[in-house]
Amino acid sequence: MADENNSSGSNGKNGKVGVIERVKDDIQALKTDIPSKAKEQLEGLKDPTKTQVYTSIFRHKHDDTPRNRALGVLSNVFLHLHPAKINRDAVRYSYTWGMGGITFYLFIILTYTGVLLMFYYHPTKVQAFRDVLYLEHDVPFGKILRNMHRWAAHLMVIAVWLHMFRVFLTGSYKKPREFNWNIGVLLLVFTLLLSFTGYLLPDDQLGFWAVTVGTNMARATPLLGHEGPFGHQLGMTPYNDVRFGLLGGSIVDANALLRSYIWHCIGIPIVASVLMIVHFWRVRKDGGISGPAQVMLEAEADKPRRGPKAAGE
Amino acid sequence: MDWRQLWEICSAPDNVPIVGLIPLLAFFIYLAWKQAHANDQLIGQLETDPALAKTHHRKTWPFKPGWQKEVHVWPFLLRIEFLAAIIVTIILMVWSITLNAPLEEPSNPNLTMNPAKAPWYFLGLQEMLVYFDPWIAGVVMPTLIIVGLMVIPYIDTNPLGSGYYTWRQRRFAISVFLFGFIILWVSMIMIGTFIRGPGWQWFWPGQTWDHNRLIYEVNRDLPDEIPRWLGGPIVSNWAKGVFGAIVVGGYYLIGGGLLYSLFRRRMAKDFRRMSLLQFSIMQFFLLTMVALPIKMSLRLLWHIKYVWITPWFNV
Incomplete structure (x- = not known):
């Protein structure tokens, strides 16, 4: 600015007068500019959906039109797993029981409460049990946090079973959804393993003996366990068999605690999340939710099918 | 009747989900049955009336x-x-406020x-430990359950009933599936929770757990147990091994034959659709499932522990 002033106002006195006049002029202009700008601003606030901030977040208009309803789902990363439209009867609770979605919701709750619990927990023999006592008695809302984590875990096991039950009863594993049923079976196994690895973490009698009973079975693994059929012949001992690998020792101790902690908090959740991504994606790719489909008659059973869409609608 | 004992078992915090599972399952079986029944009636109506089936x-x-x-x-x-999501959150909140997660010594x-x-969800397998050696109950059975579930879509060749409830x-x-899920899985969990007491002994509900x-x-x-007139009892280890192999092998052979006969006569369409591999896998898994209650009753009713004895493993 200084340079500019020097170049335009060449002579000293003239320059000073010029600056003062310009300032006056600016103030004069402000008196009209501010009210008009402010009015403009207020006008803009009346329709926030027109603001740049809004349009940068939501890539569609706000009006209630079919197009915007579809875009609301399709242009949202969290919702776009859904199609824009679904079978009108598929929204009936009695068909799906909502169990798949509830399972996923419980997984989210478990991740959330689990992360919070991790702030207070050390997976060591000295501290684990004390940390749970600390959570129970001193941490604000610690008790309800732990309770929610445990009951959500139990509920998730039940929800997974009921989801599988429903999928079986509606024949939803049939062509073209065979592969996704298999992913589902793996997810069921990982749900049980997640719950099982979490059982040891409070390091109390209940978890300790449950995990002892559970992992003792691994001793009897055929070929790979030291008490299993042909294990002895293959040189298996309590110090090199599959149970040793699971526990990181020959008894349930500090290493077992650390191992189950890592499987519980990191290993299995990652694998399960990857499988969940595949599971949800395949639901869409295999033609969306399986029904409620039109009933098929005995006479039509062996007629050639028309691809995935035929089953869905 | 020891009501206190019964209450103690049912109200143990970790048993509450199992107590809850019973009415939940009953409700959902009812819900499924109701829709299956309605669909079946519609199917029956459409099959007798082809004109209606078209419109x-x-x-x-x-x-x-x-x-x-x-x-x-x-x-x-x-x-x-x-x-x-809101309902699940509320249920979980109320549950977490009213009932504390268990913490022992x-x-x-x-x-x-x-x-x-x-x-609790593994109690079915633990119950199986009574009837089978750990390598079967703890390793082979879980593997078979997982593999068995995974092959379902590939051996069920019936194209009907995809996407709607039907019986x-x-x-x-x-x-x-009901046999596997309700009888072999859920009811074993019920036995493991409510009936097995100290020493894994059988206590009827309401009976005091006497340590x-x-x-x-x-x-x-x-x-x-082979009676004398049949040449028993078998003493030699070799003979025991051979005998067991014959009994177990015979079970699968005769059972397989019965299934074949059943399919050929009663489910000809399904049989025609199935390949040899599909049919034999189905036979194997179904016979293995049926073997569980057979082995259980051998043990509970006739106190027979092993059927097949070898130096390396016992079944």
Whole structure:
């Protein structure tokens, strides 16, 4: 600015007068500019959906039109797993029981409460049990946090079973959804393993003996366990068999605690999340939710099918 | 009747989900049955009336011409998901406020819990430990359950009943699944939770868990039980091994034959659709499932422990 002033106002006195006049002029202009700008601003606030901030977040208009309803789902990363439209009867609770979605919701709750619990927990023999006592008695809302984590875990096991039950009863594993049923079976196994690895973490009698009973079975693994059929012949001992690998020792101790902690908090959740991504994606790719489909008659059973869409609608 | 004992078992915090599972399962079986029944009636009606079959929209729910076949996910599905999330959250909150997660004494390898129970969802497998050696109950069975579930879509060749509840079009598949899920899985968990007490002994609901109870049972093996007039009991180890192989092999052979006969006569269409591999896998898994209650009753009713004895493994 200084340079500019020097170049335009060449002579000293003239320059000073010029600056003062310009300032006056600016103030004069402000008196009209501010009210008009402010009015403009207020006008803009009346329709926030027109603001740049809004349009940068939501890539569609706000009006209630079919197009915007579809875009609301399709242009949202969290919702776009859904199609824009679904079978009108598929929204009936009695068909799906909502169990798949509830399972996923419980997984989210478990991740959330689990992360919070991790702030207070050390997976060591000295501290684990004390940390749970600390959570129970001193941490604000610690008790309800732990309770929610445990009951959500139990509920998730039940929800997974009921989801599988429903999928079986509606024949939803049939062509073209065979592969996704298999992913589902793996997810069921990982749900049980997640719950099982979490059982040891409070390091109390209940978890300790449950995990002892559970992992003792691994001793009897055929070929790979030291008490299993042909294990002895293959040189298996309590110090090199599959149970040793699971526990990181020959008894349930500090290493077992650390191992189950890592499987519980990191290993299995990652694998399960990857499988969940595949599971949800395949639901869409295999033609969306399986029904409620039109009933098929005995006479039509062996007629050639028309691809995935035929089953869905 | 020891009501206090019963209450103690049912109200143990970790048992509450199992107590809850019973009415939940009953409700959902009812819900499924109701829809299957309605669909079956519709199917019956359409099969007797081909003209109607051509025009009917083929669902039990009402549909009028002009109605849209599809609805927008926003809001019709999302509002349900949102509602479900809120309801689950409320249930979980209330449950967590009213019932505390169990916490026992610090772990102590020198003090065995009695009964020492696995987490409730594995109690079915633990119950199997009574009837089978750990390598079967703890390793082979879980593997077979997982593999067995995974092969279902590949051995069920019935194209009917995809995407709707039905009973009459899938009698066999649904019976087998109910047998596996309700009888072999859920009811074993119930036994493991409510009936097995100290020493993993059988206590009827309401019976006091007596930690000093002793049961004098002599379990014998099947080769020892062969009556004299049939040349028994079998003494030599070799003969026991061969005998067991014949019994187990014979079970699968005869059972397989019966299944073949059943399919050929009663389910000819399904049999025609199945390949040899599909049919034999189905036979194997079904016979293995049926073997569980057989082995259980051998043990519970006749005190027979092993059927097949070899130097390396016992079945």
